[in-house]
Every structure is written in C-alpha cells, then in structure tokens.
Amino acid sequence: MGSRASTLLREEEIEEIKKETGFSHSQITRLYSRFTSLDKGENGTLGREDFQRIPELAINPLGDRIINAFFPEGEDQVNFRGFMRTLAHFRPIEDNEKNKDHTASEPLNSRSNKLLFAFRLYDLDRDDKISRDELLQVLRMMVGVNISDEQLGSIADRTIQEADQNGDNSISFNEFIKVLEKVDVEQKMSIRFLH
Amino acid sequence: MSDIFYFCRQGVESIMDDEVTKRFSAEELESWNLLTRSNYNFQHISLRLTVLWGLGVVIRYGFLLPLRVTLAFTGVGLLVVLTSIIGFLPNGRMKNFLSEQVHLMCYRICVRALTAIITYHDSENKPKNGGICVANHTSPIDVIILASDGCYAMVGQIHGGLMGVIQKSMVKACPHIWFERSEVKDRHLVAKRLSDHVEDKTKLPILIFPEGTCINNTSVMMFKKGSFEIGSTVYPVAIKYDPRFGDAFWNSSQFGMVNYLLRMMSSWAIVCSVWYLPPMTREEGEDAVQFANRVKAAIARQGGLVDLLWDGGLKRGKVKDTFKEEQQKLYSKMLVGTQEDRSRS
Numbered sequence: 001m002g003s004r005a006s007t008l009l010r011e012e013e014i015e016e017i018k019k020e021t022g023f024s025h026s027q028i029t030r031l032y033s034r035f036t037s038l039d040k041g042e043n044g045t046l047g048r049e050d051f052q053r054i055p056e057l058a059i060n061p062l063g064d065r066i067i068n069a070f071f072p073e074g075e076d077q078v079n080f081r082g083f084m085r086t087l088a089h090f091r092p093i094e095d096n097e098k099n100k101d102h103t104a105s106e107p108l109n110s111r112s113n114k115l116l117f118a119f120r121l122y123d124l125d126r127d128d129k130i131s132r133d134e135l136l137q138v139l140r141m142m143v144g145v146n147i148s149d150e151q152l153g154s155i156a157d158r159t160i161q162e163a164d165q166n167g168d169n170s171i172s173f174n175e176f177i178k179v180l181e182k183v184d185v186e187q188k189m190s191i192r193f194l195h
Numbered sequence: 196m197s198d199i200f201y202f203c204r205q206g207v208e209s210i211m212d213d214e215v216t217k218r219f220s221a222e223e224l225e226s227w228n229l230l231t232r233s234n235y236n237f238q239h240i241s242l243r244l245t246v247l248w249g250l251g252v253v254i255r256y257g258f259l260l261p262l263r264v265t266l267a268f269t270g271v272g273l274l275v276v277l278t279s280i281i282g283f284l285p286n287g288r289m290k291n292f293l294s295e296q297v298h299l300m301c302y303r304i305c306v307r308a309l310t311a312i313i314t315y316h317d318s319e320n321k322p323k324n325g326g327i328c329v330a331n332h333t334s335p336i337d338v339i340i341l342a343s344d345g346c347y348a349m350v351g352q353i354h355g356g357l358m359g360v361i362q363k364s365m366v367k368a369c370p371h372i373w374f375e376r377s378e379v380k381d382r383h384l385v386a387k388r389l390s391d392h393v394e395d396k397t398k399l400p401i402l403i404f405p406e407g408t409c410i411n412n413t414s415v416m417m418f419k420k421g422s423f424e425i426g427s428t429v430y431p432v433a434i435k436y437d438p439r440f441g442d443a444f445w446n447s448s449q450f451g452m453v454n455y456l457l458r459m460m461s462s463w464a465i466v467c468s469v470w471y472l473p474p475m476t477r478e479e480g481e482d483a484v485q486f487a488n489r490v491k492a493a494i495a496r497q498g499g500l501v502d503l504l505w506d507g508g509l510k511r512g513k514v515k516d517t518f519k520e521e522q523q524k525l526y527s528k529m530l531v532g533t534q535e536d537r538s539r540s
C-alpha cells in the first residue's frame with residue numbers, strides 16, 4: 001500500500017525535468033524529497049547554508065567550490081530545477097545514448113558537459129582559462145597546510161607545462177579536454193543510483 | 196588534473212544522500228500505517244483508504260487518547276505523592292524497598308498510559324548495583340521503558356516546572372543525580388559525582404545515554420566518552436522500536452515535549468524490544484574512546500542499527516574542521532607520492 005507520491009511537484013514539471021535532465025520519474029521524486037528535506041526554511045529554494053549543513057560535504061576539501069557550482073552567476077538561492085540541472089551532470093551515460101546523433105542540444109550528462117563542470121571548478125573567475133593562480137588556489141584547497149608553497153608551485157607549474165599547448169601559460173577548455181583524453185571521465189563523474 | 200574528479204563526485208554524492216542528516220528526522224516507512232504523520236506525501240489514493248484512516252482517527256483520538264491521558268496523570272501524580280511520603284522515612288532497607296516498589300508501580304502505570312508493549316530479552320544480564328547502564332537514545336520515553344523493569348538512578352539536568360517537581364520528589368525517595376545547569380559544564384565535577392555514586396555498592400545502577408541527544412532509532416551515533424572513563428562495569432542495553440505502530444523519535448527542533456507526548460499517546464501503540472547485553476569492562480590498554488566504540492558496536496549489532504562514527508551533536512552544531520584537515524592530509528600524501536614518481540621517470 002505504498003502511497004509515496006509527490007504532491008507539491010506537478011506532473012508537468014516532472015515531465016519537463018525528465019526531458020531536460022534525463023532522470024527517471026522515480027529518481028526525480030526521490031531527489032525532490034531530498035531537496036525538501038535539505039530546505040529547512042521551506043521556501044522552495046536552497047541557500048548555501050543548507051548545503052553546508054551536510055557534514056560529509058562540509059569536510060570535503062572542495063565542498064565550497066561544489067556548492068558554488070549549483071548557484072548561477074551572482075545568485076544566492078537555487079530552486080529545484082536548478083538543483084536537478086546541476087545534478088544531471090552526474091547521471092551515468094547509458095549505452096543507448098552513446099550512439100545517438102547529437103541533433104539539437106547535447107544532453108547534460110555528456111562527456112564534454114561533465115568535463116565542463118570540472119573545468120568550472122578550477123576556473124574561479126569564469127574567464128574560460130585556468131590560470132596558474134587558479135590552479136594553485138584549488139590545489140591549496142585540496143592539500144590544506146600539508147605541502148609547502150614552493151612544492152605546490154612546482155606541481156602547478158609542471159601541470160601547466162604538460163597541458164599548455166599554445167604557450168599562454170594557462171589552460172583553456174580545449175587543452176583541458178586534451179589532457180584528460182585517456183581518463184575515463186564518464187565513469188569517474190557518474191553516480192549510480194541505488195534504486 | 197583529474198584528481199579533482201574524486202572529490203567532486205564524493206561531494207555530489209553526499210548532496211544526493213548522506214548518512215548523517217537523515218538520522219535526525221523520523222524514519223520513512225515502506226508501507227503506510229494509517230497515521231498521517233508518517234506519510235510525508237499525503238495524497239488521496241482511494242475512498243476506502245480514506246475511510247479506514249478516518250475510522251482510525253476516531254478510535255485513536257476519541258477512545259485511546261482520553262484513556263491514556265488519565266492514566267498518565269494518575270501515574271505521575273502517584274509518583275510525586277508517594278515518593279514525597281517515602282522521603283519522610285528514615286534511611287534504611289525499608290525505605291529502599293518501598294521506594295523501589297513505588298517507582299516500579301508508577302512507571303508501569305506510565306507504560307500503560309503510552310500503551311507500550313515491551314519485550315525484554317536476556318533479563319539475566321540486568322544491571323546490578325554499582326554499575327552503569329548505557330543505552331541508545333531515541334526519546335525520553337526510553338527512561339520510562341527501562342525504569343519499569345528495574346530501578347535505576349537517573350542522571351540529568353534539573354528542569355523547572357512540572358519536570359522539576361517530579362525530579363525533586365524522586366530524589367527524596369532514592370538518590371538520583373540531578374545537576375544544576377551550571378554544573379553540567381564542569382566535566383570533572385560530573386565525573387566525580389558519578390564515580391562516588393558507583394563506588395557505593397548499595398546505590399542503584401546509573402542510567403546514562405551516551406549519545407547525548409535523540410537519534411531516530413535507525414542508527415547509533417558516537418558515544419561521548421565521559422561515562423566510560425569512570426571505570427566500573429558497563430551494562431549495555433539496546434532499545435529498538437517497531438516503527439509500524441508509532442514512531443517514538445523525538446525531533447526536539449520540531450515538537451515540544453507536550454506536543455510529542457500527545458503524539459505518542461495518539462499513535463496505535465509503542466512496540467519495542469529491549470535487549471540486556473552481557474556486562475563489559477574496560478580492558479588493559481584500551482582507552483575510553485575505544486571502549487565506548489566497542490560498547491556502541493555491541494549495541495548496534497544487537498538492535499540491528501547502523502553503527503556510525505559521527506557525533507550526534509551535528510544535529511545542531513557544525514562539523515569540526517579537523518575532519519577536513521584529515522582528508523587534505525591524505526590527498527597531499529597521494530599527490531606528493533605521484534609527483535615523486537613522475538619526476539623519477
């Protein structure tokens with residue numbers, strides 16, 4: 001006698017989200033309960049504090065950057081559509097999608113969109129380039145106080161050397177894609193649902 | 196460059212579902228038990244279901260609730276009156292005997308008031324004098340459930356109002372440990388009072404809930420080490436409620452005490468199982484934290500609960516930065532390792 005249906009999310013909205021993100025009906029309702037349980041203020045949107053309340057996220061060194069990725073430029077609240085849109089990047093790529101022609105727009109969870117998400121985590125000022133400083137900043141977040149400035153600097157320099165092709169001492173999105181050619185991005189940036 | 200993927204995925208996974216935040220709200224049920232409160236997405240499914248639910252409401256509020264409230268008042272009233280009377284008797288075996296009888300009787304009335312159906316397992320392991328009883332904490336009702344089967348000395352803060360009256364009269368009949376709010380902050384004082392109590396073998400075993408806060412009975416969270424430092428025998432007890440008849444979890448940020456009690460009394464019943472586990476003592480070379488974790492694992496195993504290392508205090512407070520620093524340290528080691536490999540090759 002399962003009566004777990006979503007009342008506050010209308011059928012049309014679920015259909016729209018399904019088309020846009022590719023999640024199934026049950027996944028959307030599940031994530032909607034999650035969204036509402038995080039939304040302590042009960043106003044239909046999540047602010048940064050709502051994310052920071054998750055302890056496992058708070059201890060993640062890149063927690064703040066990930067939280068930032070949910071909020072569009074300059075805004076402080078994200079609604080359910082926005083929430084789903086960002087989460088859609090992590091949907092696993094199904095086999096039947098791999099062979100489809102890319103007609104109108106690319107699905108949100110395509111390889112290049114996943115890479116774009118990761119690129120944006122590095123590219124703090126959103127100028128479509130990862131400068132040496134930006135790389136250093138993110139590396140510093142991940143290692144904390146355990147590595148000295150010089151050592152971290154040399155790691156950053158070496159990484160840029162390996163990736164940079166046009167010699168502008170920063171990594172553009174295309175160079176980023178090239179460096180990660182051999183990496184199984186689809187698998188590393190996908191979250192399998194347990195239901 | 197690709198290392199970022201690891202943290203990224205972990206972060207988003209924890210956004211989708213994490214182990215900790217869901218412990219602080221009531222458990223979700225597989226199928227509905229005809230209480231609106233446990234059905235989060237209430238929707239009109241069928242006429243028959245609504246009729247059944249309506250009937251349920253009538254029975255619960257019209258019949259069961261008044262009965263239970265009367266019993267509750269009787270139980271509490273008797274407790275206050277009788278313990279005060281016993282307080283006038285001189286200290287001695289007679290007093291202890293009477294006080295035990297009175298306490299047991301009143302708690303049993305309160306148990307009936309909640310229609311709590313309790314199954315006690317392994318009563319041969321029941322806590323003895325001079326020991327400390329530890330249990331997982333789901334609601335204040337845990338106290339009533341345990342105390343109706345044996346006599347304990349309670350530990351807690353002195354409250355004002357009705358609770359305060361009850362506490363003051365209880366302490367006249369037999370020694371409980373009530374703290375002033377200011378004293379709770381002084382851990383040494385607390386520890387001293389507790390150890391004085393356990394050394395006196397005529398005094399009753401102390402009842403403590405080391406989690407420090409109410410958890411929703413699907414898991415056991417970190418045990419605070421204070422009670423495990425004292426060094427006497429620890430008697431673990433596991434309490435597991437059956438959520439199909441009524442959810443006993445007290446979400447103190449959502450409901451106040453009176454609201455909570457009303458909800459308890461208007462559920463179908465409170466069904467729970469209590470397991471008395473064999474006593475444990477701290478072993479050589481084990482410090483208080485390890486001992487606490489050992490006891491916690493035993494309780495979790497018996498009750499079928501998830502054993503978590505997270506602190507129950509996360510319900511209200513933020514997580515400490517030390518955890519983040521640990522993650523950072525691990526990654527640094529990895530990063531330096533791979534860099535050295537690269538420079539060598």
